[in-house]
Amino acid sequence: AQSVAQPEDxxxxxxxxxxxxxxxxxxxGNPYLFWYVQxxxxxxxxxxxxxxxxxLVKGSYGFEAEFNKSQTSFHxxxxxxxxSDSALYFCAVRDxxxxxxxxxxxxxxxxxxxx
Amino acid sequence: GAVVSQHPSWVxxxxxxxxxxxxxxxxxxxxxxxxxxxxxxQSLMLMATSxxxxxxxxxxxxxxxxxxxxxxxxxxSTLTVTSAHPEDSSFYICxxxxxxxxEMTGELFxxxxxxxxxx
Numbered sequence: 001a002q003s004v005a006q007p008e009d010x011x012x013x014x015x016x017x018x019x020x021x022x023x024x025x026x027x028x029g030n031p032y033l034f035w036y037v038q039x040x041x042x043x044x045x046x047x048x049x050x051x052x053x054x055x056l057v058k059g060s061y062g063f064e065a066e067f068n069k070s071q072t073s074f075h076x077x078x079x080x081x082x083x084s085d086s087a088l089y090f091c092a093v094r095d096x097x098x099x100x101x102x103x104x105x106x107x108x109x110x111x112x113x114x115x
Numbered sequence: 116g117a118v119v120s121q122h123p124s125w126v127x128x129x130x131x132x133x134x135x136x137x138x139x140x141x142x143x144x145x146x147x148x149x150x151x152x153x154x155x156x157q158s159l160m161l162m163a164t165s166x167x168x169x170x171x172x173x174x175x176x177x178x179x180x181x182x183x184x185x186x187x188x189x190x191x192s193t194l195t196v197t198s199a200h201p202e203d204s205s206f207y208i209c210x211x212x213x214x215x216x217x218e219m220t221g222e223l224f225x226x227x228x229x230x231x232x233x234x
Contacts, residue, residue: 041206042228043121043227046224096219100172102149105159
């Protein structure tokens with residue numbers, strides 16, 4: 001079965017500094033990887049996805065992610081963090097099981113951006 | 116992006132009563148919707164996959180008689196928590212994928228979530 005791991009429960013960064021939220025994956029076959037963000041007491045919002053093609057994927061709100069096949073990683077990055085980026089970030093992978101297609105989420109990483 | 120509306124956003128009920136949560140895709144059609152449960156400071160746990168016009172597929176350990184799912188149209192899925200108990204208190208989130216998007220590649224669009232508190 002497919003899975004993703006987010007090794008950090010929390011990431012702290014100062015506003016204006018670059019940020020990285022880590023994600024590694026384990027899949028059989030081609031990986032279909034996603035990043036979502038969740039603000040307090042809200043649903044999730046799609047940020048970006050990797051399906052195929054360029055390893056650097058650009059998404060919403062200035063975020064990007066780098067797909068690295070050799071390291072089985074899909075880290076989320078942003079060149080300059082904003083306080084408003086503070087939220088819970090989920091890495092996810094699409095899986096095809098006996099019940100159909102479903103999305104498997106990592107444990108989530110809470111990002112704190114200090115002013 | 117596409118919009119998914121989830122209602123109610125919060126509900127308080129007495130133990131033993133049933134609560135219905137609606138999930139609507141407003142500007143796209145979804146043959147498949149997903150229901151998740153999220154505990155505080157934890158990830159999303161997939162409860163079931165809702166299939167339009169057919170029975171839902173439940174994840175292991177989720178009681179289908181407890182959490183009734185109906186997907187009567189391409190834009191509406193409902194989750195009914197029957198005979199609710201305090202341990203059912205949680206944040207329930209629905210999501211949907213545009214039926215025109217790939218099953219493996221299409222991103223999910225999420226509702227705003229429903230916070231259920233059972234007294």
